[in-house]
Amino acid sequence: MGMFEAVMLGDGLTRTPVPGSAGYGSATGNIAQGDAQIFVESRPFGPADQLQADVKGVLGELMHLGGRKASYTDRAFADIVHRDYPGLTTSIWPGDQNYKFHKDALRNDNHIGWSYYWHQAVNRKCF
Secondary structure, eight states: OOHHHHHHHTTOEESSOOTTOOSSEEEESOTTTTOOEEEEOOOSOOHHHHHHHHHHHHHHHHHHTTSSSSOOOHHHHHHHHHHHSTTSOOSOOTTSTTSTTHHHHHHOTTOHHHHHHHHHHHHHHHO
């Protein structure tokens, strides 16, 4: 079964932020355990713009749920983008000591800086 179908079978798409969410979109749980959930925010868009935001949000958050026993962190994806696709994102690398929230990012693998970094790359590659 596909990842998206597995999430949808468990009513896993929500507009209510999951615990620890930064408020835009986030994934929690695990597909194998049947408790995977994706939060995607609702914005005051028109229907076409909301659909586009939902597609981008669900794709980005679904990728976190690809692990068999644990979810992938924003930092894990950011590391891959930084290593394999240098220059794809214009967002500052959270591992750079000049990044304003560098210390916070190093302590939190799901810090918003890691998220911005790799999600911008996904948006440039896929959309």
